[in-house]
Amino acid sequence: MARTLTINGTAHAVDLPDNVPLLWVLRDALHLTGTKYGCGVAACGACTVHIDGEAVRSCQVALGDVWGAVTTIEGIGTPDAVAVVQQAWIDHQVAQCGYCQSGQIMQAAALLAQNVAPTDDDIDEAMNGNLCRCGTYPRIRAAIHDAAKKLQEA
């Protein structure tokens, strides 16, 4: 049975079994590959997207359970029009391999939407589920503080 998902403001018809995780709907059916597979068990955060603004692990949300509008990394900004949080990532030259960064950015964006001036403790708590094997954490922290400042100024 085909379902319709709203992703980055566009309706997409998806004809896949209801139990297929949103992650694999995005990646393999819709070719929205910015969202990454890292573990499949909600242990790394590489697949983080927003559903109605809330950061969720898309590997744990079945197609049949998607409860609202989905936003992926492709939906918050583009190379020609980056979001404030993405610009902070670029300014701080955060990424190394970059594979986890879509998830890191989506998690950070959700944090900043709820908390305009996160403390280091807030960042620890919000970001601890996002694994980075390259070890970019110090620059992620700096980029989040910077993005918060820029968002407040805006």
Added chain:
Amino acid sequence: MSRIGKIARRTFLFGAIAVTGGAAFGYYKMVETPPNPLLPDTGAALNAYVIIDTSGITIVAPRAEMGQGVQTTLAALVAEELDVTLDQITVIHGPPAKAYFNQALLGNAIPVIEYQRKPWVHDAAEFVGNAAKFLNLQVTGGSTSTRDAYVKMREAGAQARQMLIEAAAKRLNVAANSLRTEAGTVIAADGTTIPYTDLATDAAALPARNVTLRDRSDWKILGTSQPRTDMVAKSTGTATYGVDVRLPDMRFATVKMNPKRSGMRGFDASEALLMEGVEKIIDLGDGVAVVATNTWLAMQAADAITFDWEDATYPADTEAQFAIIEQAFNGEPNSTARDEGDVESVPAAITAEYRVPFLAHATMEPMTTTALFTGSALELWSPNQGPILVRDWCAKAVGLEPEQVTVHTTLMGGGFGRRGEYDFAVLAARVAREMPDTPVQVTWSREEDMRHDFYRPAAIARLSGTVQDGKAVMLSADVAAPSCSHQAMERWLGRSMGGPDTELVAGVYDQPYAIPNYRVRGYKADLDVPVGFWRSVGASYGGFFFDSFIDEMAHAAGRDPLEFRLDLITPEHAPSAKVLEAVRDMSNWNSPLPSGVGRGVAFSYSFGTPVAQVIEVRDTGRGIKIENVWIACDPGVALDPHNIRAQMMGGCIYGLSAAIHGEITHTDGEVDQFNFPDYDGLRMASCPKIEVNVLENALHISGVGEPGTPPAAPALANALFSLTKQRPRSLPLWRDYSFV
């Protein structure tokens, strides 16, 4: 002098391993330039690194981008001499080709301890490195990319610039020396400006000239932190990794291979075949592939297959494996890589045994490759560190010639040495062969990736030492481990390897310490658990063994541990002493320790780069927290300071993650760890503050991808000793210490 004379004529040294029966090469063959592999459809290839067409300038950076920023730095080498800015160029990895052989990787094979090399030995190493050409070694590894490219890619830029100037001189009918270049254009004295893109076809017809490289004081790009060319794509989800390749009508597949790393007696896929989306199940002999319309459906079906696996050929559990490693001490040493003075003449005052486990690479992007087989051709999109290996072994696996195989090396979600293997590409090629004319992407589950790695070897070290008048007068270290070099070379080259493997004792034998009686012996364990190159290789455990024991000796001598090291290093290697002094100052080492705080220092020289780290830990009451890390390194020439700092931080965090959490154990021949909950790393909340200082006192340029890793575990262990007075002698540390 005498050691270099020991290179036997018919024994070719490779990564300090003897390839017996290897070919002997004449001088001409050694210095011959391989042909330019670039045949662009449009425009012109001025040499193997520069393609210019009407739409722009492309620089080939023929090393894998796995996060270390190498493509930006390699492109900067060309750009500096070519007079283009980094935002004017496109950087590509380019094809697998002999022209891109890694000379520095083999140059490291020369059997003289690196920090002791005289300039002529350094030159000899460059010469020996030419042999990489014959072995077709286009490999990203050994922290060699910038060191290998430092001269040749600047020369490529300078040569291309010279050809463009000559082409412009001809066209304008003026003298070449009246022209200058800037930002991708040639400018004449009268102000006439011609873009490189208009000159490329003419320039490509001209011969290459000898060029003089610019003095460092004239550098505009090198030596300054550059925005990485991949940063915008990686911040917007638009970078294409191996798993992101999407081709028309592509299928998604996964594999399930024997977790005992052996054969398969049979399997039952009757349930899997009926599952939704499943198109094909392929018997691979030691496992199966499931081809489906979606990766997750393929993984679900693979989980529904039942298998009858053959048993492992190695001892089935960790205890038995360590017993084999321990037994190696009873045999003859595989190497005595250092033997100064006479350790037997000095009675040992302190002895200790250290142990480290097998480790997985755990790249964030699991193993994957996409393949399209047509019967007469194979095309691969593969995140890999050795494209010629991938091409040749995949050709062999599907019955084609290497010329019939095209390899696209994609961006990779981490490498750490894992992608220097080619197993994942060969599996994809074999799956594609069963699906002619249909592109198929084979992606491993995290569990498959974790349990089918080529692990960092487990190892045991037995050390003894003596201190006198506050100084070390004797240090004897015996290290036993399976040889990852022998195993990996056998996989790479397809022939059995033997001889001394100094990688077994890296981080131990090659340290710049003036200890009058200093001996290091390696013992190769006869254990065939699959092992391979893991970020910093032997030094990843050697650094822990050696530096921890130096710390024990410092305490036995009643000395300050940093001053104790400095006294022994200063007479041996001045740039190494400077990094220790730097971390002493950065960390305010001599300040009194607050209660509940421990401070440890470690030093390790690896891949030509000395690195010192100071780590401060605090007992929070809820567990120990690593609060601060200070790092000083010396890569000789700091081509991109920001990127070097990032590599040092990342290398340290990778080492700390392994030291605290990392272990691969076996039960019944199978790896016990499946996924990140069993094999975690540092996270945002457990990551310390890190400060890095980059020095430039060393004589030659060296790499930064790996040297940040070896000192991390001992710096933490020494800090834990400072805090708890309990000496950590085995890893991972979570077994004996509680961290927040």
